[in-house]
Amino acid sequence: MSQYDYDLFVIGAGSGGVRAARMASAEGIRVGIGEGRRIGGTCVLRGCVPKKLLVYASHYHHDFEDAAGYGWRSRVPSHDWATLIAKKNEETDRLNGVYISLLKNANVSMHEGYCSFIDANTLKVGEKTITAERILIASGAAPFVPNIPGAEHGITSDEALDLMSMPDRIVIVGGGYIAVEFAGIFAGLGADVTLMVRSSVLREFESEVSDELTEAMKAEGINVVVGESPTAVKPVDGGYVLTTDAGNEITTDLVMFATGRDPNSKGMGLEEVGVKLGKKGMVVVDQFSKTTVDNVYAIGDVTDRMALTPVAIHEAMCLVDTLYKDKPRSPDYEFVPTAIFSQPPIGTVGLDEVTARERYGDIDVYASRFRPMKHTLTGRQTFSFMKLLVDPKTDKVLGCHMLGDDAPEIVQGLGIALKCGATKADFDATIGIHPTAAEEFVTMRQKREPVKQAAE
Numbered sequence: 001m002s003q004y005d006y007d008l009f010v011i012g013a014g015s016g017g018v019r020a021a022r023m024a025s026a027e028g029i030r031v032g033i034g035e036g037r038r039i040g041g042t043c044v045l046r047g048c049v050p051k052k053l054l055v056y057a058s059h060y061h062h063d064f065e066d067a068a069g070y071g072w073r074s075r076v077p078s079h080d081w082a083t084l085i086a087k088k089n090e091e092t093d094r095l096n097g098v099y100i101s102l103l104k105n106a107n108v109s110m111h112e113g114y115c116s117f118i119d120a121n122t123l124k125v126g127e128k129t130i131t132a133e134r135i136l137i138a139s140g141a142a143p144f145v146p147n148i149p150g151a152e153h154g155i156t157s158d159e160a161l162d163l164m165s166m167p168d169r170i171v172i173v174g175g176g177y178i179a180v181e182f183a184g185i186f187a188g189l190g191a192d193v194t195l196m197v198r199s200s201v202l203r204e205f206e207s208e209v210s211d212e213l214t215e216a217m218k219a220e221g222i223n224v225v226v227g228e229s230p231t232a233v234k235p236v237d238g239g240y241v242l243t244t245d246a247g248n249e250i251t252t253d254l255v256m257f258a259t260g261r262d263p264n265s266k267g268m269g270l271e272e273v274g275v276k277l278g279k280k281g282m283v284v285v286d287q288f289s290k291t292t293v294d295n296v297y298a299i300g301d302v303t304d305r306m307a308l309t310p311v312a313i314h315e316a317m318c319l320v321d322t323l324y325k326d327k328p329r330s331p332d333y334e335f336v337p338t339a340i341f342s343q344p345p346i347g348t349v350g351l352d353e354v355t356a357r358e359r360y361g362d363i364d365v366y367a368s369r370f371r372p373m374k375h376t377l378t379g380r381q382t383f384s385f386m387k388l389l390v391d392p393k394t395d396k397v398l399g400c401h402m403l404g405d406d407a408p409e410i411v412q413g414l415g416i417a418l419k420c421g422a423t424k425a426d427f428d429a430t431i432g433i434h435p436t437a438a439e440e441f442v443t444m445r446q447k448r449e450p451v452k453q454a455a456e
């Protein structure tokens, strides 16, 4: 009999932690999990899932308008925010229940309460003391808010998903995933949206795609302010005034900060037991997700790797293989497809043009910009954009990027092709499905000059 309460104790019942706990328990070991909030974590309760439901809701606005081009005679109906939030909550409550059942059925013991280390094998979980042979930190991340006067008056994505009413005007600060997704949500639901971006929209993405999105958001009436940061938020009658480092003032009903996320590693006694923390407090791990303490591991957004739910789940599976199946496996970060549910959405896999040139020198670029067929009748001035980057020495496709309807669904499939090492010749040999937007990816024949930024 082990001297510990558990063989493995997982801190955090989000997507990564729950998967690790269930899979480890299936190997016959005793697993406990601790959670300070609700079982399910960010993706299920405060991130991907509720966000996507709100994206669906906001899309109807376009759909109602576009229907007129196809002969439907009706006005855009009014929207009831309270109904949407109540329905969204029903779904997140259901998923919370599903996650609890998954853990119960997998014989994982659940403990309510925030977890902190007493020593490398002992945790305080709420009021309890629990010991474990191994401990996995899967505590995720939380919104970061810049330290400016009045920042406490702003909200983050956590609160945006639970607002009591829809603001008429909102300023969203940031230009990353969360900022552009919520800009689309609020604009689609009828708010007057200002997006305040200090450098560029989606700075780390394929620049042409980011530029296309910036233009598309402007065309939808979003006020995209580039090159300014907020310096203060001041409450005024019926709203707030946000001042910027360019000396401008914007009056609004609501300020939302989407300025990145910080790891949940503070106040857990990590450094005290020897777990090294890196940039912004991210837990430092080796290629097998082991921290600087031999029996302590970390996965997901609390580490400095890729902050994506499917990646955290992959890290969990690799860790369980390594620790409990005698199959050491380190996570694979090559060709991880990802999507941004902006409007239009973006799907991307592989390298952007600038990085591809840095790594491979001269590369071949194929790009296509076109008006989606659906909008030939709706009259909506919206464009889809696609780009393929190819290494001419091997003919391998290095990156696929798309902005346009269904981009996330299309790029998921292309992710498999790139993972299999697909060449441009393989793309060319694939017969298109007609008429679709996706067929453009297998019919691009004309090489294009490098984009200006990439050539510099």
Ligand code: NDP
Residues within 6 Å of the ligand: 146, 173, 174, 175, 176, 177, 178, 179, 181, 197, 198, 199, 200, 202, 203, 229, 230, 258, 259, 260, 261, 306, 307, 308, 338, 339, 340, 341
């Ligand atoms: P990101 O790191 O993607 O973007 C942060 C944005 O905030 C950047 O535009 C950054 O500007 C800006 N910013 C940071 N600090 C300040 C400041 N002090 N003043 C003004 N602007 C500032 O963070 P997000 O919060 O959007 O997303 C967090 C993570 O969540 C992402 O890494 C992503 O992996 C994940 N996520 C994934 C989604 C998906 O898969 N669809 C959806 C949502 C989130 P700059 O570029 O100049 O640094």
